[in-house]
Amino acid sequence: MILILKGGATEQQIDHVIQRVESLGLKAHLSRGTFRTIVGIIGDESEIVVESIRAIPGVAKVVPVLPPYKLASREAHPESSVxxxxxxxxxxxxxxxxxxxxxxxxxxxxxxxxxxxxxxxxxxxxxxxxxxxxxxxxxxxxxxxxxxxxxxxxxxxxxxxxxxxxxxxxxxxxxxxxxxxxxxxxxxxxxxxxxxxxxxxxxxxxxxxxxxxxxxxxxxxxxxxxxxxxxxxxxxxxxxxxxxxxxxxxxxxxxxxxxxxxxxxxxxxxxxxxxxxxxxxxxxxxxxxxxxxxxxxxxxxxxxxxxxxxxxxxxxxxxxxxxxxxxxxxxxxxxxxxxxxxxxx
Amino acid sequence: MILILKGGATEQQIDHVIQRVESLGLKAHLSRGTFRTIVGIIGDESEIVVESIRAIPGVAKVVPVLPPYKLASREAHPESSVxxxxxxxxxxxxxxxxxxxxxxxxxxxxxxxxxxxxxxxxxxxxxxxxxxxxxxxxxxxxxxxxxxxxxxxxxxxxxxxxxxxxxxxxxxxxxxxxxxxxxxxxxxxxxxxxxxxxxxxxxxxxxxxxxxxxxxxxxxxxxxxxxxxxxxxxxxxxxxxxxxxxxxxxxxxxxxxxxxxxxxxxxxxxxxxxxxxxxxxxxxxxxxxxxxxxxxxxxxxxxxxxxxxxxxxxxxxxxxxxxxxxxxxxxxxxxxxxxxxxxxx
Amino acid sequence: MILILKGGATEQQIDHVIQRVESLGLKAHLSRGTFRTIVGIIGDESEIVVESIRAIPGVAKVVPVLPPYKLASREAHPESSVxxxxxxxxxxxxxxxxxxxxxxxxxxxxxxxxxxxxxxxxxxxxxxxxxxxxxxxxxxxxxxxxxxxxxxxxxxxxxxxxxxxxxxxxxxxxxxxxxxxxxxxxxxxxxxxxxxxxxxxxxxxxxxxxxxxxxxxxxxxxxxxxxxxxxxxxxxxxxxxxxxxxxxxxxxxxxxxxxxxxxxxxxxxxxxxxxxxxxxxxxxxxxxxxxxxxxxxxxxxxxxxxxxxxxxxxxxxxxxxxxxxxxxxxxxxxxxxxxxxxxxx
Amino acid sequence: MILILKGGATEQQIDHVIQRVESLGLKAHLSRGTFRTIVGIIGDESEIVVESIRAIPGVAKVVPVLPPYKLASREAHPESSVxxxxxxxxxxxxxxxxxxxxxxxxxxxxxxxxxxxxxxxxxxxxxxxxxxxxxxxxxxxxxxxxxxxxxxxxxxxxxxxxxxxxxxxxxxxxxxxxxxxxxxxxxxxxxxxxxxxxxxxxxxxxxxxxxxxxxxxxxxxxxxxxxxxxxxxxxxxxxxxxxxxxxxxxxxxxxxxxxxxxxxxxxxxxxxxxxxxxxxxxxxxxxxxxxxxxxxxxxxxxxxxxxxxxxxxxxxxxxxxxxxxxxxxxxxxxxxxxxxxxxxx
Structure with a gap:
């Protein structure tokens, strides 16, 4: 999952984001652009995690990378079910x-x-x-x-x-x-x-x-x-x-x-x-x-x-x-x- | 409720519509326009009646006149509930x-x-x-x-x-x-x-x-x-x-x-x-x-x-x-x- | 076109509706139901007429009967165009x-x-x-x-x-x-x-x-x-x-x-x-x-x-x-x- | 802007993405997750650039970071216009x-x-x-x-x-x-x-x-x-x-x-x-x-x-x-x- 921080997010906010992400047992990967800071997150993408992260102050947007369903997904089960x-x-x-x-x-x-x-x-x-x-x-x-x-x-x-x-x-x-x-x-x-x-x-x-x-x-x-x-x-x-x-x-x-x-x-x-x-x-x-x-x-x-x-x-x-x-x-x-x-x- | 018949509805279809409407215990009121025949119906407008009537051959459209809810309607209960x-x-x-x-x-x-x-x-x-x-x-x-x-x-x-x-x-x-x-x-x-x-x-x-x-x-x-x-x-x-x-x-x-x-x-x-x-x-x-x-x-x-x-x-x-x-x-x-x-x- | 009058439309309103309809060169056909009065109208159904009629006091709803397009309609031109x-x-x-x-x-x-x-x-x-x-x-x-x-x-x-x-x-x-x-x-x-x-x-x-x-x-x-x-x-x-x-x-x-x-x-x-x-x-x-x-x-x-x-x-x-x-x-x-x-x- | 690559994107596809991004005069920043590879891009986010990048083979999704309007945006003009x-x-x-x-x-x-x-x-x-x-x-x-x-x-x-x-x-x-x-x-x-x-x-x-x-x-x-x-x-x-x-x-x-x-x-x-x-x-x-x-x-x-x-x-x-x-x-x-x-x- 990817976090896009708000324009003008402070260093303190960025630190807090990293800390929160890590407290959820996930790894954060920081990337500072010209206009926005981005945080790539590796690990669980279940709904509750997405929601918690979206509520962290300074976060503008959370972009999930994986589909939220697992058993239903073709990635997990490439052959068509009969x-x-x-x-x-x-x-x-x-x-x-x-x-x-x-x-x-x-x-x-x-x-x-x-x-x-x-x-x-x-x-x-x-x-x-x-x-x-x-x-x-x-x-x-x-x-x-x-x-x-x-x-x-x-x-x-x-x-x-x-x-x-x-x-x-x-x-x-x-x-x-x-x-x-x-x-x-x-x-x-x-x-x-x-x-x-x-x-x-x-x-x-x-x-x-x-x-x-x-x-x-x-x-x-x-x-x-x-x-x-x-x-x-x-x-x-x-x-x-x-x-x-x-x-x-x-x-x-x-x-x-x-x-x-x-x-x-x-x-x-x-x-x-x-x-x-x-x-x-x-x-x-x-x-x-x-x-x-x-x-x-x-x-x-x-x-x-x-x-x-x-x-x-x-x-x-x-x-x-x-x-x-x-x-x-x-x-x-x-x-x-x-x-x-x-x-x- | 009002029935609008299809353009080109036959006399036989019109008769059948009247008959079906009356068999449901309702009164039908026929009105022949230049392009379409209209049937006004007086009586129950519950959903099942509307559906049955809409399925009669030759009927193009059914226009309900009364709201389908009764207890919730302001007509039935003009004063605001607290x-x-x-x-x-x-x-x-x-x-x-x-x-x-x-x-x-x-x-x-x-x-x-x-x-x-x-x-x-x-x-x-x-x-x-x-x-x-x-x-x-x-x-x-x-x-x-x-x-x-x-x-x-x-x-x-x-x-x-x-x-x-x-x-x-x-x-x-x-x-x-x-x-x-x-x-x-x-x-x-x-x-x-x-x-x-x-x-x-x-x-x-x-x-x-x-x-x-x-x-x-x-x-x-x-x-x-x-x-x-x-x-x-x-x-x-x-x-x-x-x-x-x-x-x-x-x-x-x-x-x-x-x-x-x-x-x-x-x-x-x-x-x-x-x-x-x-x-x-x-x-x-x-x-x-x-x-x-x-x-x-x-x-x-x-x-x-x-x-x-x-x-x-x-x-x-x-x-x-x-x-x-x-x-x-x-x-x-x-x-x-x-x-x-x-x-x- | 069909006019459905509001519940409780007065005799004066009904008379005015008939008068307005006729002043537009159309014929009105009155039908009094138990709960609502309906007026069938025979004649032009162009948009401006529908709008004018919808704005007459006491009118709840106007139901057009004919499609508003003529040259494009299959009724007017039954054969498929090539x-x-x-x-x-x-x-x-x-x-x-x-x-x-x-x-x-x-x-x-x-x-x-x-x-x-x-x-x-x-x-x-x-x-x-x-x-x-x-x-x-x-x-x-x-x-x-x-x-x-x-x-x-x-x-x-x-x-x-x-x-x-x-x-x-x-x-x-x-x-x-x-x-x-x-x-x-x-x-x-x-x-x-x-x-x-x-x-x-x-x-x-x-x-x-x-x-x-x-x-x-x-x-x-x-x-x-x-x-x-x-x-x-x-x-x-x-x-x-x-x-x-x-x-x-x-x-x-x-x-x-x-x-x-x-x-x-x-x-x-x-x-x-x-x-x-x-x-x-x-x-x-x-x-x-x-x-x-x-x-x-x-x-x-x-x-x-x-x-x-x-x-x-x-x-x-x-x-x-x-x-x-x-x-x-x-x-x-x-x-x-x-x-x-x-x-x- | 952020590119999310398809699951299973090949090394060759990743290289091609980087090359295309750079050929557009932009800087690419690669980040490999467990399930997906992400490319952060720094520079112009106009529509044509977004479209071109979305069409590169192996790209699953492009997430713009900046709004596509400039003169209309409050970021560019914080005071309310009169x-x-x-x-x-x-x-x-x-x-x-x-x-x-x-x-x-x-x-x-x-x-x-x-x-x-x-x-x-x-x-x-x-x-x-x-x-x-x-x-x-x-x-x-x-x-x-x-x-x-x-x-x-x-x-x-x-x-x-x-x-x-x-x-x-x-x-x-x-x-x-x-x-x-x-x-x-x-x-x-x-x-x-x-x-x-x-x-x-x-x-x-x-x-x-x-x-x-x-x-x-x-x-x-x-x-x-x-x-x-x-x-x-x-x-x-x-x-x-x-x-x-x-x-x-x-x-x-x-x-x-x-x-x-x-x-x-x-x-x-x-x-x-x-x-x-x-x-x-x-x-x-x-x-x-x-x-x-x-x-x-x-x-x-x-x-x-x-x-x-x-x-x-x-x-x-x-x-x-x-x-x-x-x-x-x-x-x-x-x-x-x-x-x-x-x-x-």
Whole structure:
């Protein structure tokens, strides 16, 4: 890490900086420029150390040199990780296609949707049982009943299932039913929840928060990894932007950026990123072309009766067309859409 | 609510829209323009209804007419609410001055800081015992030991205390020690947590999330209010912006905006909003001038040894000077800084 | 357009609204809801009318129904436009590949770069002669000498050329040398300049401003179209975002969005969007996959001696590899990279 | 400036970096850490040098140490500048109160508005004659006729006048009539225009662009200063934000930030920042409390017939009340609202 001292820092301040740095067990290397004095520091760059140093009188700026995440970084782990979701691989050339309704719906409908997406080539079924809703008066999900139904429908169609968990007290319950635990964008920095899914053995789908930098996202993955769960798949699902024409701002450049900084797989979610069905196919293909390890799309056979987020779902026939295009594109890129597992647990 | 249909919506689509609207128990009022057909809808405007309607084929846009929050809205409750924090009033002309270190520190230091802020005129002591940190390797707070110390120090100086709660499982514990429960920016949309503090009887300090609109903030207040806890104080603490010159973007216009939309008190936190001690006094005064019902400032007597967020703390002597200016400004605005309670619980 | 009146608007206010609307030559259609009165308005929706109406006492909100642009809208012109840049087609299935250095460089180097990009499959050469620089002390371009050199090099390699114009007084001069006039992001709303290029006969490459919505971009295209120049190609080149990890935020969803709203071609510029050579190939492919009608990439054979923006240029060999991938992807999408014209003017 | 080399930079790359740095006439100072090699550079930090160095193979990051502006920086000019607008002082404790309609209106109305704002205590009259409008179909201003009228009305009420100039070809004409030239937000980085107003002798009101950082704003001031015109007043008028509840996002923290980095005066414009009359008074007071050297407010006596921007104007009686509050607040802060000049030119 590098300290830039304020213009006009006194000798006394410089001495104090050196002394403080050394009292933290670090080595300081002084360099006096014409206008500014610089102190190079060798050693630990954890957040608490950076903060302490930035608060020393006379310090203008602290420039970290190393990334603050370790387990998530590609430097520490050069090979791309492959996450196995009950037999479906994501990462390292294996493409995951996650599809399904926003909320778990009635049983018949779930079977119809699952059948259609499996036929189209999707390999993981999604559906929310515990829904984080901006309004306390909106539908909050079916709870355990929804988990059970999702599991049954997944089994019937040989599709592993992913569903969101929103409360640390529910991680154990959700992990009983689901093959993969989703952390939603609003909970990306819910550290109590991250610690719980980190302690679980289930693969985790970690969605990027709406105001999270890529660095923030990787730090949250680090929480999960540091608890001993290495099976983290990241997801770009749109961040906050100023143009009301789309629901969120789809940051497709985050895909290659994450892949340079980290070994973890990253998928895209054009449904939440755009909120507009007519933009989803183009943005799904863009994500794959950018190198994404998978694509998450909401699918519903009658959006106007969906329990939530109907307006952003594709119809099964639209999804089938898109899935065909995604397979061709994956092939062009030298990747494979992962096949369904023989049987799911 | 108003539906704008797509250009070229067919008669069949229009009929289906009317039918769907009526099947939801609402009344539709059709209006055919030269270029577009409009449907006015009278009745419930909850989120699920808006979503369902937006997903009907042929609908281009849904424009809600009423705010989606009810209990939080000023329409429903024209008089400004006053929240009482163990004897210290916030709102309706009463100014709360919250000050203290980011994390609860060692006992001696806590007493020194508490003494200095009380002497300066602050009326609530803050300090974190459970810290949400972006790094899993950073100091996570002292836990219950921190709560106990904060309580003791508050009692010794007749200062009610506020501290953050980050996990729904900890609400009961924190409420035993604290006069006010803080929900941090990263947890603003942690709905499980909001429901728990809503079920508690303690006043809640609800900080605005970094990507939250004012509408989002009021919807989160609605979660708490709808659980039966009316004692919510909102806090503008900076949102995500594009200029790295400050830590966050201080949205001071949110203060008068919230006050028009809602009866709830709103305070400002220039420490987190700017992240720069040299900007805090100007921004604290700006918040008060904009009409804020209080100001939250981090104070530490030796920022370079602070357990967290040292770089953004004011020194006690800087805070004393600022508090003096805030008192003069409050007076000019016809407001009063709330006095300390005779005794705290 | 639809007016939503304030809750509690008086009969007198309602009458005044109707009267004002009619005095503007428009027809008003009143609809009284339980909580709000709505006025539907039939007729002109130009900006000045919207503003005037929004300022009438008692009006809470004005919701436009029609897009504010006419010539640029797809409703008015359903077929996709094809812009011909001296023989190279952009739009309607024809892909433009624009490449070259940020600034026009010395003659030898320009020839080397032009030769390499033509061999790779690019069909338009770029290079800046008048550079808008954030610093008054930075290199400002070679001026007319640069224009002449760009023209000569383009001719030598049968490549039409595009270059930026930054000053309305220079449009005529630049149009003498260039096949296409670029309006840079910082000048997107320089209306004096838009009017001048609108009066010119040259095709225009209009880059999206860093804080421009898609609607803003289309309004600026409307300026040019309304002056009688129909040859406008739009360009997504990144908007302002909060994550410093990339130079700008690449809004790839703007590509399909523009294509739904407008008939004008739109290309992408991953060089400016990301500012990082290592992200450019992935983002170029993402743009094409999203449906872009072309890709603009900066290429330099020795970035460290580039007169400007060296850090974001691809090397010729990197560009050649990318161009190959772009051609394969275009083919998969049923599009063709436009061939070089037989001869350029 | 400091270079951080990539992890794994080779000896050959390090040698090449040193050689390139020295070939630019700079001195390099090498420092090898455990994980990264750092090169401190002493000498010129202009933009072109930074870019060239960032493009050298093996360089991961360049950290500038000095601000890129010189004439605008407070380091170079510690005392706060006072700008004299034909007898009205702005800066250094002198408060400018600029008020008037968005566009120059008919003569009678201009006199009525001017009279009312002068009586309220405003000291500069504003009014647009050349209007930058997002729509080519909107009212574009009265042109020279508007300039003449503004001048006459200003003279009649002893108010200096400020008006926007949007085209470098018009600077001379506008400077004949106006006491102060306004550069609007959309033209902040119109460098041709900045150079022309820099060559003029008139004071300049430079508004911050909607996506401009404070650093960008100061670089644009540097353009004007470097042309020999030292009379620059900056203006915070709201930047692009994600919450549609206000027109722009009022960045009040930019006021103290600019005052630390620069000696130039800075005023605020809550009219454009919020776009909502009901928020203007609170935000005007917030700006003053944050230390602003002046406040710019749009005033119109019948907003619904305003030629432009009616919805964000205060009525004269609202402005009079606000002006009274601003005077009291200025007094509390030890500042003075500048009196009207005896006569204006």
């Amino acid at each position: 996450v196995d979701v009950s037999g479906v691989k994501i990462g390292g050339g294996h493409v995951g296609l996650i599809a399904g309704p926003c909320s778990v719906e009635e049983e018949d409908r779930m079977h119809r949707i699952a059948e259609s997406i499996a036929a189209a080539g999707a390999n993981i079924l999604r559906g929310g049982a515990f829904k984080p809703r901006t309004s306390p008066y909106a539908f909050q999900g079916l709870g355990e009943e929804g988990l059970r139904r999702l599991r049954d429908v997944g089994n019937a169609h040989s599709l592993p299932v992913v569903t969101e968990v929103t409360d640390p007290r529910l991680v154990e319950l959700v992990a009983e039913y689901a093959d993969m635990l989703q952390i939603g964008a609003r909970n990306m920095q819910n550290f109590a929840l991250l610690n719980e899914v980190g302690a679980s053995k289930r693969p985790v789908l970690l969605k990027r928060g709406m105001s999270a930098t890529v660095n923030d996202l990787l730090m949250c993955a680090e929480y999960i990894l540091s608890q001993g769960n290495p099976n983290v798949v990241l997801c770009e699902r749109g961040i906050k932007g100023f143009d009301p024409a789309t629901r969120n701002l789809y940051d497709v450049a985050a895909v290659p950026l994450v892949q340079q900084l980290s070994h973890l797989p990253i998928i895209v979610d054009p449904s939440h990123a755009t909120g507009k069905p007519e933009l989803i196919p183009a943005c799904a293909l863009a994500g794959l072309a950018a190198g994404a390890d998978g694509v998450h799309v909401e699918v519903h056979d009658c959006p106007e009766v969906a329990k939530s987020d109907g307006p952003q779902a594709l119809l099964p026939e639209q999804y089938a067309e898109l899935a065909q295009q995604m397979k061709s594109l994956a092939e062009l890129l030298g990747k494979t859409v992962s096949p369904l597992p023989e049987t799911t647990a | 929240v009482d924090v163990s004897g210290v009033k916030i709102g309706g002309g009463h100014v709360g001055l919250i000050a203290g270190p980011c994390s609860v520190e060692e006992e001696d230091r806590m007493h020194r800081i508490a003494e200095s802020i009380a002497a300066a005129g602050a009326n609530i002591l803050r300090g974190g015992a459970f810290k949400p940190r972006t790094s899993p390797y950073a100091f996570q707070g002292l836990g219950e030991e921190g709560l106990r110390r904060l309580r003791d120090v508050g009692n010794a100086h007749s200062l009610p205390v506020v501290t953050e709660v980050t996990d729904p499982r900890l609400v009961e514990l924190v409420a035993e020690y604290a006069d006010m429960l803080q929900i941090g920016a990263r947890n603003m949309q942690n709905f499980a947590l909001l429901n728990e503090v809503g079920a508690s009887k303690r006043p809640v300090l609800l900080k605005r999330g970094m990507s939250a609109t004012v509408n989002d903030l009021l919807m989160c207040a609605e979660y708490i209010l709808s659980q039966g806890n009316p004692n919510v104080v909102l806090c503008e603490r900076g949102i995500k912006g594009f200029d790295p010159a400050t830590r966050n973007l201080y949205d001071v216009a949110a203060v008068p905006l919230v006050q028009q939309l809602s009866h709830l008190p709103i305070i400002v936190d220039p420490s987190h909003a700017t992240g720069k001690p040299e900007l805090i006094p100007a921004c604290a005064l700006a918040g008060l001038a904009a009409g804020a019902d209080g100001v939250h400032v981090e104070v530490h007597d030796c920022p370079e040894v602070a357990k967290s967020d040292g770089p953004q703390a004011l020194l006690p002597e800087q805070y004393a000077e600022l508090a003096q200016q805030m008192k003069s400004l409050a007076e000019l605005l016809g407001k009063t800084v709330s006095p300390l309670p005779e005794t705290t619980a | 812009v011909d840049v001296s023989g190279v087609k952009i739009g309607g299935g024809h892909v433009g590949l624009i490449a070259g250095p940020c600034s026009v460089e010395e003659e030898d180097r320009m020839h080397r770069i032009a030769e390499s990009i033509a061999a790779a499959g690019a069909n338009i050469l770029r290079g800046g002669a008048f550079k808008p620089r954030t610093s008054p002390y930075a290199f400002q371009g070679l001026g007319e000498e640069g224009l002449r050199r760009l023209r000569d090099v383009g001719n030598a390699h049968s490549l039409p050329v595009v270059t930026e114009v930054t000053d309305p007084r220079l449009v005529e001069l630049v149009a003498e040398y260039a096949d296409m006039l670029q309006i840079g992001a910082r000048n997107m709303q320089n209306f004096a300049l838009l009017n001048e290029v609108g009066a010119s006969k040259r095709p225009v490459l209009l880059k999206r401003g860093m804080s421009a919505t898609v609607n803003d971009l289309l309004m600026c295209a409307e300026y040019i179209l309304s002056q009688g120049n129909p040859n406008v190609v739009l360009c997504e080149r990144g908007i302002k975002g909060f994550d410093p990890a990339t130079r700008n935020l690449y809004d790839v969803a703007a590509v399909p969005l523009v294509q739904q709203l407008s008939h004008l071609p739109i290309i992408v510029d991953p060089s400016h969007a990301t500012g990082k050579p290592e992200l450019i190939p992935a983002c170029a492919l993402a743009g094409l996959a999203a449906g872009a009608d072309g890709v603009h990439v900066e290429v330099h054979d020795c970035p460290e001696v580039a007169k400007s923006d060296g850090p974001q240029a691809l090397l010729p060999e990197q560009y050649a590899e990318l161009a190959q991938q772009m051609k394969s992807l275009a083919e998969l999408l049923g599009k063709t990279v436009s061939p070089l014209p037989e001869t350029t003017a | 700008v004299d607008v034909s007898g009205v002082k702005i800066g250094g404790g002198h408060v400018g109160l600029i008020a008037g309609p968005c566009s120059v209106e008919e003569e009678d109305r201009m006199h009525r508005i001017a009279e009312s704002i002068a009586a309220a205590g405003a000291n500069i009259l504003r009014g647009g004659a050349f209007k930058p409008r997002t729509s080519p179909y909107a009212f574009q201003g009265l042109g020279e006729e508007g300039l003449r009228r503004l001048r006459d009305v200003g003279n009649a009420h002893s108010l200096p006048v400020v008006t926007e100039v949007t085209d470098p070809r018009l600077v001379e004409l506008v400077a004949e009539y106006a006491d102060m030239l306004q550069i609007g937000a959309r033209n902040m980085q119109n460098f041709a225009l900045l150079n022309e107003v820099g060559a003029s002798k008139r004071p300049v009101l430079l508004k911050r662009g909607m996506s401009a950082t404070v650093n960008d704003l100061l670089m644009c001031a540097e353009y004007i200063l470097s042309q020999g015109n030292p009379n620059v007043v900056l203006c915070e008028r709201g930047i692009k934000g994600f919450d549609p509840a206000t027109r722009n996002l009022y960045d009040v923290a930019a006021v103290p930030l600019v005052q630390q980095l620069s000696h130039l005066p800075i005023i605020v414009d809550p009219s454009h920042a919020t776009g909502k009359p009901e928020l203007i008074p609170a935000c005007a007071l917030a700006g003053l409390a944050a230390g602003a050297d002046g406040v710019h407010v749009e005033v119109h006596d019948c907003p619904e017939v305003a030629k432009s921007d009616g919805p964000q104007a205060l009525l004269p009686e609202q402005y009079a009340e606000l002006a009274q509050q601003m005077k009291s607040l200025a007094e509390l802060l030890g500042k003075t609202v500048s009196p009207l000049p005896e006569t204006t030119a």
